[in-house]
Amino acid sequence: MDEIPKLCPKCRSTLTLLQGGLRYCADCGFEGEPPKASLEASARRSPSLFWFLLVSPAALGLLSFLAGQASKHDPAMSVFSVAIGLVGLPLALASSIYCSLWLVRRFSSPGSLNLLTTFLVLLVLGAVNLLIVVGGCAVGFR
Numbered sequence: 001m002d003e004i005p006k007l008c009p010k011c012r013s014t015l016t017l018l019q020g021g022l023r024y025c026a027d028c029g030f031e032g033e034p035p036k037a038s039l040e041a042s043a044r045r046s047p048s049l050f051w052f053l054l055v056s057p058a059a060l061g062l063l064s065f066l067a068g069q070a071s072k073h074d075p076a077m078s079v080f081s082v083a084i085g086l087v088g089l090p091l092a093l094a095s096s097i098y099c100s101l102w103l104v105r106r107f108s109s110p111g112s113l114n115l116l117t118t119f120l121v122l123l124v125l126g127a128v129n130l131l132i133v134v135g136g137c138a139v140g141f142r
């Protein structure tokens with residue numbers, strides 16, 4: 001008999017061990033261990049990477065803007081600002097693709113990937129990310 005209390009994968013409450021080895025969560029009604037596939041899927045949908053990629057183009061855009069502002073006093077900073085922009089563009093693209101896939105996977109039923117929804121989310125995220133990076137770079141040089 002397994003005496004170690006396991007935590008509910010949905011709400012992190014301690015699971016109640018039922019007869020026959022099944023575990024039950026009194027808080028959210030979760031029953032039993034999830035199949036391995038859904039555990040792997042939830043790991044791939046890690047929110048920390050999503051949020052990191054979502055905010056990094058904005059952070060780079062801001063850095064590029066600040067470097068552009070600083071280049072008025074120090075010309076060396078303009079090289080720095082352009083370099084951030086060059087790193088920021090592919091990152092913004094990668095971020096848009098990852099984040100839109102992540103969002104669509106999270107909010108649609110498992111197994112079905114709506115291509116049109118993915119494309120629309122990608123279009124919006126991509127446009128916003130490019131505006132942030134390019135905008136941050138351009139406004140910094142004004």
Ligand SMILES: [Zn+2]
Binds near residue numbers: 008010011026027
């Ligand atoms: Zn629960």
